[in-house]
Amino acid sequence: MLEVVLFYIASAVALLATILAMTRANAIHALIYLIISLLAVAVIFFLIGAPFAAALEIVIYAGAIMVLFVFVIMMLNLGERGDARERQWLQPKIWFGPAILSAVLLAEIVYLMGTVQGPATVGIVTPKAVGLALFGPYVVAVELAAMLLLAGLVGSYHLGRRALERRH
């Protein structure tokens, strides 16, 4: 029972935070709401028996990737001008169309979730199980992802160095 209550609280927080994240004009405020939304999702993961995924959500998404987002915002120094532009983008005529399309997709998902039968809970997924899955059946995907990341790393280093050389 307690789990259910916690689930709904966390879900409500996630939804609310995400909506707020979308509607904030100030980029930093939006990011903070996004981080809160991610934390709420982590709580949901934990509740449905995936503590490892929950921990990774916090460490990687909230703790590292979002930090870099904030970092970039700091570097850009948007200020009042950015806020004004953002506010302009939030006018109904701009978001109305995409919102309708998204709503259609949402309806489909809700409908599908209602029809598909499956176990309500899958039991607790331990870190060991995740590790075995990643380096067992999914090892090719893991290796491909690793290569992609390496390529991204080398590429960004190359671009960054070129920019630095140009300036000096």
Add this chain to the structure above:
Amino acid sequence: MHTARKLAASSVEERLYREFGDTLFVSQSCADQIPTLWVDRENILAVLTFLKPHFCMLYDLFGIDERTRSCRDNQPTADYTVVYQLLSMRRNEDLRIKVGLSESDLNLPTCVAIWPNANWYEREAWDMFGVTFCGHPNLFRILLPPTWEGHALRKDHPARATEMGPFEMGPERVAREQEALRFKPEDWGMQPKEDDHEYMFLNLGPNHPSVHGVFRIALQLDGEVIIDSVPDIGYHHRGAEKMGERQTWHTYIPYTDRIDYLGGVMNNLAYIQSVELLAGVKVPDRAKVIRIMLAELFRVASHLVFYGTFVQDIGQMSPVFYMFADRERLFGIIEAITGGRMHPAWFRIGGVAQDLPNGWDKMIRVFIDSMPARLDHYDKMAMQNKILKERTVGIGIYTEQEALEWGITGPGLRATGNDWDVRKKRPYGGYDQFEFEVPTSNNGDCYDRAELRIEEIRQSLKIIRQCVDNMPAGAYKSDHSATTPPPKERTMQDIETLIHHFLNVSWGPVIPAGEASVMIEATKGINSYHLISDGSTSAYRTRIRTPSFPHLQQIPLISRGLLIPDLIAIIASIDFVMADVDR
């Protein structure tokens, strides 16, 4: 008025006459025997350009308001004079060039292209006297605030607040001062953006933990990389030179203590030697040795502060407390001898204020016996630290050539391999009687500047030991008539002595007309007081040449392309106090 002396004092002078003809120059004799030549404005640039290969350093540049001066004997007519003092280290020679200017046409060409350090000196002359240097890249106020009216060292500018009318800070004035504070990068010679790239401007100081007083640097940053920096001084300006014109020769001594406020009596020494030269006072041996001993004690004190703050600015927290504890013990000795601590104002014209107290030698011996071991300890703790080395080795390098061009003296110059120490090259006040070495090093980086000063502490301890071992007996004060305060023994016996004593104490001595400046190796570099006496009880012009002023001027040169922490290391390694810069 007569043309230049036929017997030229030096070969350079002779070549100068040969090049330009003797009629161009008027020679003036000064009490300090430095050849002084008057040149007219039209030829000054040519003469200075000719002199550049012979004199490596523009030692000083300053103005004089000649309008109310009465004893000018054979000098050419002038309302204002601009003085260039040049120094040749190779030949150990000075040369003074003077240019007379009339009040109606107060300008002359700039010599920034010849000696880069003329930049700030010319700005100062403009600030203080209103002399325009044509072609100067940024001729605006340097020591006084931008909203100041008038030129402070002119004789008709008030010296006291009471002469100026009440000070009012009405809304209009507030608005004006606020507007003057607005930072516009273009005014500082910096571009706010380049291509698509916007720079960040960071205002470091005047209140910042690491600028050692009220010093300001405007930084142009790309991330944390310093693209350019512009030092801004004047926040500590107290008009010390102006005060010299209203204080008597004697009562000005305490003001000198507060120029390099870590140097204590070292400042007295620079001032008093010039006065004594003008008055022709011979100082007894005991007084000489006492002076050297105290001056070296203050050099140790000043270098200890440098050592502690240098290491602290690198981010090491503890050593500064050890150095300050040592300095505290040293102040105990100074207090026992002089009664004062940081600013004893203890030297007098013709000697020192009192004889040494009983037991002084024991106190000093305890101190100098304990110091070498402690210095070894600090060396292990701080200077051998790997992080400290990585932060300072190879940072803030300038070459010997650059140092000379920018007027750098003292440890900052000796860190580039040049061994010019006034105590050795021109032993003043009895330094020829002492045995010590002049440490040098070759890299000219922050680490070397620090290491050199630590070695100087050891050398100073050596000198102090020699003072303690060989303190001569005799008078601590000269019996010359200009000696202040004059001897009192016979004042109650005859009326003539009483009258003289009364006048000498109340007015102070009258110093014969003339000009003199004596260089000393102060704690931070070469310090000298160019004193002009008009034959009265106070100086007509007091020019204080301090070492820190040019040292700060070259910060931009060595900080470009480095990071903010490197700039902090550079500032820490220069060892300046703002009172020594702004006076």
Add this chain to the structure above:
Amino acid sequence: MVEWTPVLLALGILLGGVAGAAILTWWERRLLGFWQDRHGPNRIGPWGIGLVVADMIKLLLKDDWVPPFADRAVFIFAPTAIVVSMMMGFAVVPFAPDMQIVDLNIGLLFFLGMTSLAVYSVLLGGLASNNKYALLGGLRSASQMVSYEVFMGLSLMGVVMMSGSFSLVDIVAAQSDVWFCFSQVLGLLVFVVAGIAESHRLPFDLPEAEHELTAGFHTEYGGMKFAMFMLGEYLGLMLISCMIVTLFFGGWMGPDLLNEWLPPIIWFAIKIFFVINFFILLRAAIPRPRYDQLMSLGWKIMLPITLFNLVVTGGVLLWIEETV
């Protein structure tokens, strides 16, 4: 042994954490004074301990000022983030057998997650202050803490391999024979360095760097909000010490022969005390490297060391498995 209910324990940690941080400020100043040849606080109460109270009163009574140019909401939010996340981190620490709020099977990851959230405090504080020094401090902290999080996490994987669990209770239990400080020397080394970098204390206090950035990210902070930052810093110090003890020094277990002499919680406290004093000693002794030097230390020395440690640990474990 009394059965500790988690709620009581949480309350205890909350109060104990705040009180401990307050006493630590005093203890640190006393120790620094001792090492630096000076007195340190010695006026109020015995050995100056009353300073803790005086400091609290001062901080509480200070004007709670928000600069008019700051981003008000974020400015107020920032200092709370570090206190909350550090406090949360204590939830998984086993102070003694049965004395733990919750024994998560991902305890170690939870700890890493909480410390990684603490970055926001510094980052947002620096950004919301709308001050260039604070901004530079925030930028430094972002790259410093994100980088060192990587080594911090990786340095612990050797411990995880050897104990076969992320649960801190299991990790302590796995050390009943040999403490991991012997078998995981490299891991310990990297973790200690990363721990200082994460709690940004003196050798690595680049986000503050008094001599460069005046006070870095908290330049504009005063009063209670500043106190929250300080509280967070000291909580971080304690949390890192707890983790060092738990992961590498056998947690609440005493050395084999002496284990029975003292109750486990006392053993834990003694170990924590030594680790904290070690951190204070580091602060007193070592100068601050430059920002780029710190980063290259991380990526060029720490990262290879941890990777080497991982490979060797894994190899040795496999070899033992094969042979046994």
